[in-house]
Amino acid sequence: MPLAIRGGGHNVAGSALCDGGVVIDFSEMRRVEIDPERKTARVxxxxxxxxxxxxxxxxxxxxxxxxxxHTGVAGLTLGGGFGWLSRQWGLTVDNLLSVQVLLADGSRVRAASDENDDLFWAVRGGGGNFGMSPNSNSSSMP
Ligand SMILES: Cc1cc2nc3c(=O)[nH]c(=O)nc-3n(C[C@H](O)[C@H](O)[C@H](O)COP(=O)(O)OP(=O)(O)OC[C@H]3O[C@@H](n4cnc5c(N)ncnc54)[C@H](O)[C@@H]3O)c2cc1C
Known part of the structure; x- marks a missing residue:
């Protein structure tokens, strides 16, 4: 069954939606935890x-x-992420430390530079629908 993921819903190609399939809508899961000592955020x-x-x-x-x-943290980060602070501090992905990824078999893995580094490389610019199969003509399929 086609599957799509909706984060902030701002992908103009509509990759957060699919025809005749299931949309996993994360729009109510918006909690942010800041660790001021380590200067990190978990979203x-x-x-x-x-x-x-x-x-x-x-x-x-x-x-x-x-x-x-109002763009999504996850969706923007998957595309690299460029904004006001980038000229001094780089892209969003340059500041990404790790991600939790839910795999197709239902297991959850951590990807970071020291763990599943090939997956971590892929999500830093893989764009929307990385690892997903929403429909055959999605413009953002890797
Ligand atoms: C008004 C506007 C301004 C923008 N400005 C900028 C900008 O300044 N800089 C910049 O870099 N980009 C910018 N963008 C582009 C934006 O980063 C992308 O459109 C991005 O895909 C939006 O992410 P989203 O989560 O809001 O969108 P969605 O449509 O919800 O998600 C896009 C895709 O990302 C994937 N995705 C989203 N959340 C998750 C998740 N939690 N887990 C797994 N996959 C997920 C899904 O495959 C989804 O199809 C802008 C877009 C708009 C519409």
């Missing part, structure tokens, strides 16, 4: 950049993101 799969910015700014922190607060 749920439907968090928007406005959610992350609001939480981070309370501790005087920021990270490169897009220019619009």
């Amino acid at each position: 749920e799969p439907g968090a928007l950049w406005g959610d992350l910015d609001a939480a981070a700014q309370a501790d005087g922190l920021a990270t490169p993101a897009g220019i619009v607060t």
Whole structure:
């Protein structure tokens, strides 16, 4: 069955949707946890950049993101992520530490530079629907 994932819902190609299939909608999973000591953020799969910015700014922190607060953290990061802070601090993916990935067999793995590094490489620019199969004419299929 075709499957699609919706994060912030801002992909203009409509990759968050599929015809005749199932859309996994993360839009109510938007929690953000900031660790001010380590200067890190942990976000749920439907968090928007406005959610992350609001939480981070309370501790005087920021990270490169897009220019619009209502794009999704996950979706924008999958595409690289370029915004106001990028000229000084790089792309969003340059600041990504790790991801939790749910595999097709239902297992969950951590991907980072020291674990599943090939998967970590792929999600840093793999774009929307990496590992998904929403429909045959999706423009963002890797
Ligand atoms: C108004 C506007 C402004 C933008 N500005 C910028 C900008 O300044 N900088 C920039 O770099 N980009 C920008 N973009 C592009 C934007 O980053 C992409 O469109 C991105 O795909 C949006 O992500 P989303 O989560 O909001 O969208 P969605 O449509 O929800 O997601 C896009 C795809 O990402 C994948 N995805 C999303 N969430 C998850 C998840 N939790 N787990 C697994 N896969 C997931 C899915 O495959 C989904 O199909 C902008 C887009 C718009 C519409």
